[in-house]
Structures are given as structure tokens and as C-alpha cells.
Amino acid sequence: MTYDPASANPLRGNPLETRGDMQRALIDLFDPLLPYFSEGNARVRLDAAAGHFDRAAADLEGFARPLWGLAPFSGGGGHFAHWERYADGIANGTDPNHPEYWGTVNGRDQRMVELAALGFALALVPEKLWDPLSGRARENLLAYLLHARQYDYADNNWKFFRIFVDIALNRLGVEYDRSLTRAYLAELDGFYIADGWYRDGNVRRIDHYIPFAMHFYGLIYSRLVDDDHAKRYRERALAFAQDFRHWFGEDGATVPFGRSLTYRFACAGFWSALAFADFEALPWGEIKGLCMRHLRWWADKPMTHRDGVLSIGYGYPNLLMSENYNSAGSPYWAFKAFLPLAVAEDHPFWTSPEKPLTSSREPIAFRHPGMVMMPCKGDVVALSAGQENRQMRFGAEKYAKFAYSSRYAFSVESDERAFSGGAFDSMLAFSDDGIHYRVRETNEEAHLAGNVLFSRWCPWPDVVAETWLIPSSPWHVRVHRITTPRELQTIEGGFAIARRDFEADTLSAGQGAAYAIGAEDFSGIRDLGSTVSREGLVQKAPPNTNLIVAKTLVPHLRATIPPGETVLRCAVLAVRDTSALSADWSRPPAAPDGDELLALAKQGVTVSAMNVPGRMP
Known part of the structure; x- marks a missing residue:
């Protein structure tokens, strides 16, 4: 017998169809944490991996994040046997004289993030976390919260964190400076673009933080507070739901894109928050289907350690793809998916039969994130242009690839000095020395003309690349016009598919084409008449680079381009x-007409992600 890593997944074998199934899933996912609570119950330390913040903040993260699921579970009548442990932990963690004190909050401190979960739980189930506290413990808790909220929070979704503390303080009858709440509500409105879409701050970044943070918190707010902001949050969620449903494939998988994907099924948090807010932005059967199918998609993934604790990673444990702010407790933001447990069994979210995905058979263009969503035989491919993230690890891979897939995800590179050995799925990589490389990191321009994306980008200051992305489901077409003063080596990759042991896959590579056939998948890239000859190659990508599977194959086209202008054309399947x-x-699709593409480059609308307030596009 060999060990099956997926066997440790607490969701394995759970049909995840009913409210009872979801309740069981929550407890099954939480129980592996119990051995890791500290003696005073204030800290949960899961392993030695670190985020950039101190250990006390990481331990608080492990303690607090499960509350996103535990509070609605209990608020909806579920029996959770360990509330006494949480009450003790809060009392000890906020006591400056206790050895498990969480530490004093300072400006833009990770503790601010985790206190939002505490504020949410205090607002939802005060009888579990507030009522059991002694007078002294209550004083310490309030002092801790009031101290934290005086600092400035990061200019993104963090601003909701103080608002959630304020909601708790309000429900507990505590006086506080409400002008700070109003200021952050106004600043959050400044991140709104239109049509249900936000930025996560004034940056060129429109990712899963929009559904599982900006809308998630707004919908919770709309249930707990009755004001004009609550009405606006619902109106925006209604518009967003019409678009966001197209990010999901028929099997429940979403398109992995951007940072913080270790939060995994938090990607269903938007649909869960609609249930919590009792807001039918789509028919309840569709909302339920989107939520539950996504949870089911995770049930066979080896996403936990052997003890059932969620790992840092996506489809499997993988520190390579993590962010600098990911500690071992970070993945438990996934518990945001359990918000529907707060609503009763007779709520239409639970009584409505699941409806299949309602999706267009034609590509759908989204100006604001700069994407064209392309249905592809049950999966979804997102063509992308206009976003960037230069502040975080692997920002180019997470935001600036040409395409992202619900089935094939994307890969991060493992060595910036290994040009010939890179994965480069859905990327065009350049090298001037055969060792180091450059890829698209940001765009000088990004336009959407119908269903065609155009971008202008510069891998070096003196090299210009113009790229057109054209949907042709199940294919997509890429055209690049490159102007360079020197010779460059190039590699362009298709999608990564799972690689089997014993060389069991079929690999084919030749002049102008390459493909791989695995156990279930086909992936290929075909030249469509470039101005230079390109050789095909199937790359056995470095292990642990892809988000979903640990070993992959990626078809490549490789060529050396001369000084001057070169046009590269290909189709990817x-x-x-x-x-x-x-x-x-x-x-394969036909090569597009060059003159038409040049005309399209001057037409269309600027991708909203480019138009950051206070910054020139």
C-alpha cells in the first residue's frame, strides 16, 4: 500500500449537497487544529513556516481565521463544542500580563486583519465570546480593540477590518469615534469602478479579492447594518454576480488568478455571502450550485498535510507559490465559504435545487479586469491584459500571463536564472544571454476592442512588444509584434497539463508545433506563420511550479529573433x-489579418485596471 495524500483531505467522501453536509465539512476541517491550540488557548501554531510578521501575529491568525466559519455555524444553530476554548483564548490573548498575549497592535499590523474575524464573531455570537468573559477580560478586550482601531489601515480591503471591529463595538454598546468608520466607508467607495467591479486599492489589480473581500465584507455589512452603504453594497453585488459567474467551470473550478490563492475555497465566499445577506442576486438555485460545486471541486485535492491541516498551497502543499504574508494559519480564510450555515434550513438557498451553470457559449469581454472569458468544453479560459503586481512574489505569473484556466491554472517559475528550463506556460519569455529572462510584467497600454485584447509592453526599456489575444474556442490566438535593437532568444508556452510517471505521456515536437497528451488532457501550441522559424518542444516543467498539479508538461515554441521587427503568431489549445x-x-484557427489587428490596436476602450486614480496610464 502507498500513501494517498488526498486521503487526508477532510472533505473527501462528503457529498457536499446539503446544509448538514456543509456543517460536517466545517467541523471536519476544524478538528485537525485542536492539537495545536496553546495551553492558554490564545494561539494556534501549525508549523515552523513563517510570514513576514512576528510569531505572535501568526499564532493569532491560526486562532482567529476559523471564526469566519465557526461564527455563522453557531449563529445558525450548529453545535460547536469548543467555544469555551475560544473565550479563554480571547481573555488570555488580550491580557498584557499573560504569556500568550497577542502583542500590541501597531500601524498596518497583521493583527488588524485577524481582529476583523473577531469583530465579526463578536457581532454574530456575543453569547459565545463576550458573555462568558469576566469583567477584567472584557476591559482588556475592549482596550485591545479600541487601541487597534486608532491606527491607519492599508489602502485596500483592509479598511473593512476596522469597520468590522466597529460593528462589534456598536453591538456591545461601546462608545467609539464613529468618524473613523465613516471615513473608511467613504475611502472604500473610492475603490469602486463601475458595474459591480472594484480595485483592491488604487492599484492595477482586480483579482479574487474583489469577490472574497470587497463584496464579501460589503454583503456582511449589508446584513448587520441598515444604511445607504448597505444598499449600495447590494446593488453592486447584483451587478457583479452577473459577471463573476463566468469565472467558474461546469465542475465548480474557478479561474485561479492573482495573489492569495492559498485561501482556496474562499473563492466561493461571494456566493456564500449572498446567502448570508439573504440577497438573491441570481436565482437561489444558481447561487447554491456555484457555491456547492466549488466546494466539491476541492474534495479530492491533496490540499492538506497528513493530519488534515490545510497547507499553504493550492491543489497541494506548495510554499513556492505563497505570498510573503502567508503563515501556516493563512489558508483558514477558506472558512469564508461557510457563511450559508448562518441561515436556516428552510432558507431558499438550502431548499432550492442546485441549478447548472448558466454560461454563454460565446466569449464574454470584461473591460474592468481586462479579461475575455472563453468557455472551453466545460472549463473556462481567461485571456488577460492590463493588470500588474510588482510588489509581490511572482507578480508577473499571477497577473500578467496571457491566459489563465480553471482546469490548468498557471505556473510560477522556480529559477530566474534558468531560461531554457522555465515553464513559461501562457507567457512569452525573452533572453539576451540564454540565462536570465524577461516576461510581461506590466503594460504601457491595454485596450479591449470587442473580444480582442491588445497590450503594449516593454520587457526592457529598449524592447517593445505589442500583443493581441483573440478567442477562438477551444483555441485562442496570440500575435506579437516585437521591435528590438539586438538579437533575442524567445520561448512561448501553451498550457501546463499533468505529467505521469514512467514517461507514459505522448510528446510530439517539430517545426512550428508541439503537443503533449496526458492521462486526460491534450495541450498544444502551433505556429501560424511567424516571420521567423520556430521549433517546437515539450518542456518537462520544474516540479511544484503549477498550482494544481506538481508535475507538468508544457508545449513550447522557441526561436531566436533578429534586431528589428519580428511578428510571432500562434494558436494555443x-x-x-x-x-x-x-x-x-x-x-486550427486561421491567422488573423495583420492590418485588421493594427486597426484594432487603435480602437476599443482602455482596460479599467490601467486607469488608477492619480496615476497616468
Whole structure:
């Protein structure tokens, strides 16, 4: 017998269809944490991996994040056997004289993030966390919260964290400076773009933080507070739901894109928050289906350690793809998906039969995130241009690839000095020395003309690349016009698919094409008449680079381009169909007309992500 890593997944075998199934899933996911609570119950330390903040803040993270699921579970009548442990932990963690004190909060402190979960739980189930506290413990807790809220919070979704503390203080009858609440509500409105879309701060970044943070917190607010902001949050959620449903495939998988993907099924948090807020932004059967299918998608993934504790990673434990702010407790933001447990069993979220995904068969263009969502035989491919993240690790891979897939995810690179060995899925990489490389990190321009994305970007200050992305489901077409003063080596990659042991996969590479056939998938890239000759190659990508599977194959086209202007054209295909060689692969799309593409580059609308307030596009 060999160990099956997926067997440790607490969701394994759970049908995840009913309210009882979701309740069981929550407890099954929480119980592996119990051995890691400290003696005074204020800290939960899961392993030795660190975030950039101190250990006390990381331990608070492990303690607090499960409250996003535990509070609605208990508020909806579920029996949680360890509330006494949490009450003790709060009393000890906020006591400056206790050895498990969480530490004093300073400006833009990680503790601010975790106190939002505490504020939410205090507002929802005060009888579990407030009523059991002694007079002295209550004084310490209030002093801790009031001290924390006086500092400035980061200019993004963090501003909701103080608001959640304020909601708790209000429900507990505590006096506080309400002008600070009003100021942050106004600043959060400044991040709103239009049509339900936000930025996560005034940056070129529109990712999963919009559904699982900005809308998630806004919808909770709309249930707990009755004011004009609550009404606006619901109106925006209604508009956003019409678009966000297209990020999900028929099997429940969402398109992995951007940072913090270790939060995993928090990606269903938007649908869960609609249930919590009792807001039917789509028919309840569709909302339920989107939420529950996404949870089910995770049930067979080896996403935990052997003890059932959620790992840092996505489809499997993987520190390589993590952010600098991920500690071992970070993944438990996934518990945001359990908000529906707060609503009764007779709520229409639970009584409505699941409805299948309502999606268009045609590509759908979204100006604000700069994406064209392309349905692809049950999966979803997102063509992308206009976003960036230069502040965080692997920002280029997480935000600036040409395409992202619900089935094939994306890969991060493992060595910036290994040009010939990179994965480069859905990227065009350049090298002037055969060792180091440059890829698209940001855009000088990004336009959307119909369903075609155009971007202008510079891998070096003296090298200009213009890229067109054209949907042609199940294919997509890429055209690049490159102007360079010197010779450059190039590698362009298709999608990464799972690689089997014993060289069991079929690999084919030749002049102008490469493809791989795995156990279930086909992935290929085909040249469509570039101005230089390109050689195909199937890259056995470095392990642990892809988010969903640890070993992958990526088809490449490789060429050296001369000084001057070069045009590269290709079509890319990846499908869950091992017979694609005689079907889709034999019917590639035609190369687009060059003059038409040049005209499109001057047309269309600027991708909203480019237009950051106070910054020139």
C-alpha cells in the first residue's frame, strides 16, 4: 500500500449537497487544529513556516481565521463544542500580563486583519465570546480593540477590518469615534469602478479579492447594518454576480488568478455571502450550485498535510507559490465559504435545487479586469491584459500571463536564472544571454476592442512588444509584434497539463508545433506563420511550479529573433480530451489579418485596471 495524500483531505467522501453536509465539512476541517491550540488557548501554531510578521501575529491568525466559519455555524444553530476554548483564548490573548498575549497592535499590523474575524464573531455570537468573559477580560478586550482601531489601515480591503471591529463595538454598546468608520466607508467607495467591479486599492489589480473581500465584507455589512452603504453594497453585488459567474467551470473550478490563492475555497465566499445577506442576486438555485460545486471541486485535492491541516498551497502543499504574508494559519480564510450555515434550513438557498451553470457559449469581454472569458468544453479560459503586481512574489505569473484556466491554472517559475528550463506556460519569455529572462510584467497600454485584447509592453526599456489575444474556442490566438535593437532568444508556452510517471505521456515536437497528451488532457501550441522559424518542444516543467498539479508538461515554441521587427503568431489549445489530436488539433484557427489587428490596436476602450486614480496610464 502507498500513501494517498488526498486521503487526508477532510472533505473527501462528503457529498457536499446539503446544509448538514456543509456543517460536517466545517467541523471536519476544524478538528485537525485542536492539537495545536496553546495551553492558554490564545494561539494556534501549525508549523515552523513563517510570514513576514512576528510569531505572535501568526499564532493569532491560526486562532482567529476559523471564526469566519465557526461564527455563522453557531449563529445558525450548529453545535460547536469548543467555544469555551475560544473565550479563554480571547481573555488570555488580550491580557498584557499573560504569556500568550497577542502583542500590541501597531500601524498596518497583521493583527488588524485577524481582529476583523473577531469583530465579526463578536457581532454574530456575543453569547459565545463576550458573555462568558469576566469583567477584567472584557476591559482588556475592549482596550485591545479600541487601541487597534486608532491606527491607519492599508489602502485596500483592509479598511473593512476596522469597520468590522466597529460593528462589534456598536453591538456591545461601546462608545467609539464613529468618524473613523465613516471615513473608511467613504475611502472604500473610492475603490469602486463601475458595474459591480472594484480595485483592491488604487492599484492595477482586480483579482479574487474583489469577490472574497470587497463584496464579501460589503454583503456582511449589508446584513448587520441598515444604511445607504448597505444598499449600495447590494446593488453592486447584483451587478457583479452577473459577471463573476463566468469565472467558474461546469465542475465548480474557478479561474485561479492573482495573489492569495492559498485561501482556496474562499473563492466561493461571494456566493456564500449572498446567502448570508439573504440577497438573491441570481436565482437561489444558481447561487447554491456555484457555491456547492466549488466546494466539491476541492474534495479530492491533496490540499492538506497528513493530519488534515490545510497547507499553504493550492491543489497541494506548495510554499513556492505563497505570498510573503502567508503563515501556516493563512489558508483558514477558506472558512469564508461557510457563511450559508448562518441561515436556516428552510432558507431558499438550502431548499432550492442546485441549478447548472448558466454560461454563454460565446466569449464574454470584461473591460474592468481586462479579461475575455472563453468557455472551453466545460472549463473556462481567461485571456488577460492590463493588470500588474510588482510588489509581490511572482507578480508577473499571477497577473500578467496571457491566459489563465480553471482546469490548468498557471505556473510560477522556480529559477530566474534558468531560461531554457522555465515553464513559461501562457507567457512569452525573452533572453539576451540564454540565462536570465524577461516576461510581461506590466503594460504601457491595454485596450479591449470587442473580444480582442491588445497590450503594449516593454520587457526592457529598449524592447517593445505589442500583443493581441483573440478567442477562438477551444483555441485562442496570440500575435506579437516585437521591435528590438539586438538579437533575442524567445520561448512561448501553451498550457501546463499533468505529467505521469514512467514517461507514459505522448510528446510530439517539430517545426512550428508541439503537443503533449496526458492521462486526460491534450495541450498544444502551433505556429501560424511567424516571420521567423520556430521549433517546437515539450518542456518537462520544474516540479511544484503549477498550482494544481506538481508535475507538468508544457508545449513550447522557441526561436531566436533578429534586431528589428519580428511578428510571432500562434494558436494555443488545451482540452480535457485525449482524442483531440484527430479532432480540434487538426482544425486550427486561421491567422488573423495583420492590418485588421493594427486597426484594432487603435480602437476599443482602455482596460479599467490601467486607469488608477492619480496615476497616468
